[in-house]
Amino acid sequence: MSLWPVEPIDPVTATERDLAGLHALEVVLELEALPGEPVAPLAHAMAEYRHERPLVVRKAWVVRQGGKTGEIVAWAYVLYLDVPENRNHAHVWVAVHPEVRGLGLGSALMARVVDTARQWDCAVLDFEARVGGSGEPFLRSIGAERRLIERRSRCRTADIDRKLLEGWVRRAGERAAGYSLIAWDGPCPDELLDAFVVLKDVMNTAPLEAFEWDDEHFTADHWRAIEATMEARGFDTWQVCARHDDSGELAGYTELTLPRLWPGASWQEDTGVWPKHRDRGLGRWLKAVNALRLLDERPEVEFIDTWNAGSNEAMLGINVAMGFRPLENWGDWQAATDSVGEALRRRRRAAAS
Ligand SMILES: CC(C)(COP(=O)(O)OP(=O)(O)OC[C@H]1O[C@@H](n2cnc3c(N)ncnc32)[C@H](O)[C@@H]1OP(=O)(O)O)[C@@H](O)C(=O)NCCC(=O)NCCS
Structure with a gap:
């Protein structure tokens, strides 16, 4: 059970207010990791939310502070690409506002992700998390493994x-x-x-x-x-x-x-x-x-x-x-959908006892 309800959302058709809420949450996460760096303006993020990439099948959810009318404080999505290759993989993103972490919202969203991935016959979940960030202990706790590290680099044009x-x-x-x-x-x-x-x-x-x-x-x-x-x-x-x-x-x-x-x-x-x-x-x-x-x-x-x-x-x-300089490192993580489901079940049982 989550503290507040988990509701479905479709960014392609969501209200402008909800897209502004998703954008604000993503900006908080970006600045948490990279204070002072430029962030995407709302109009740019909105154009991305509205126009899904081709062959992407996606489901997403939000959690609002205090329930129905509050600000969006957490969201998650799971997607697969409807092509022959890697059809058994689903890509996952879960994000919780720093002020409401540790309350079980991430786990509640992940439970929706697992149910959906199973319906889609996606046996493998792929995740991304900043190296050294809060996503790592969370992913480790559900049995995922870090399998690739990617460097994000930035080249300031003035330095070229x-x-x-x-x-x-x-x-x-x-x-x-x-x-x-x-x-x-x-x-x-x-x-x-x-x-x-x-x-x-x-x-x-x-x-x-x-x-x-x-x-x-x-x-x-x-x-x-x-x-x-x-x-x-x-x-x-x-x-x-x-x-x-x-x-x-x-x-x-x-x-x-x-x-x-x-x-x-x-x-x-x-x-x-x-x-x-x-x-x-x-x-x-x-x-x-x-x-x-x-x-x-x-x-x-x-x-x-x-x-x-x-x-x-x-x-x-x-x-x-x-002139590219390292900005941050991200890990690519993977886990079997069933084992994530099992880890979440164990956590629910432990919390109930
Ligand atoms: C990862 C994230 C979504 C977790 O959200 P959350 O709501 O805090 O997660 P939960 O409260 O459900 O925590 C679940 C478990 O994760 C682990 N965990 C979470 N934060 C932790 C921390 N800071 N240190 C150690 N373990 C932690 C614990 O095992 C916890 O279980 P417990 O409460 O039974 O001890 C959140 O930290 C976040 O938004 N991080 C940035 C985005 C990101 O990296 N996402 C990666 C996943 S795709």
Whole structure:
């Protein structure tokens, strides 16, 4: 039993007041970990809540302080991606306001998550929690294991060394002779789409440490739907691909996303180069081209954020040289749905006795 009722919510159709409540809770969690850092404005968060990513099946719940009419003090969601790969995994987020932690709200929400994951035949739960944060003892208490550590890094655009990046672009002329760049903003050109979704498979070569996860493969339709969602959420996207001139093969790519509703922010998303095309400076070239364009065309952007596995030395090496600095570390955790259900049952029995 939770202190206050757990109610379902669907962020796509929720009232603006409830979305403002979810956003306020997430801002509290972000500032708890990163005091003084910029936070997403409400309009940006709202556009994300309203426009679900394609093929995502999600259920979410909230708890309000004092019951029905109070402020949202806790929420949780569970989702799976309706694609053939990893269909037995459900991704989980549970967040409780620091002032009402330790009262059992997290456990009450997790019980809903487990029931739903079972209905969906998701036997594995995937979680994320800040390293050293309050989520870790909670996840440990339900039998989850930390299997991957990801570093979140931030590059302040004021600290970017333009000369260094220009040097990378110049050197590409020698090191990457025989390759050329193709760039586009927004949707991928039709004639490149099939080759581009194959290229995206290169992300399956990024290290996952002990995290159990099967390779993912995009289809052209799925990618088109993601592009449409990015547009609806208010993102500009800048893609740069390297093509091997002789074979015509796409060798690598990088993606930078720029939220129009949060003009100071940008995200360095995927960067990948196929193993046979590595060690020619393609990764540096691709990233330098987008970063230099950012400095020229978007002076209002204050930072670029990116995520890498802590063990991804090749990517971290380029990022650190560009000016990315560690901001925080997040763990990716996993547990069997049934064992989480059992741990919660044991806790309820102990609390009742
Ligand atoms: C993780 C979180 C959701 C827990 O919420 P909560 O309402 O405090 O959780 P509960 O009160 O149900 O606690 C359940 C158990 O977690 C463990 N736990 C929670 N906080 C703990 C702490 N600070 N130290 C040690 N154990 C703790 C205990 O085993 C507790 O069981 P008990 O009360 O029988 O001792 C909350 O701390 C939070 O929002 N953290 C930030 C978001 C996050 O990291 N989420 C990760 C999960 S996806």
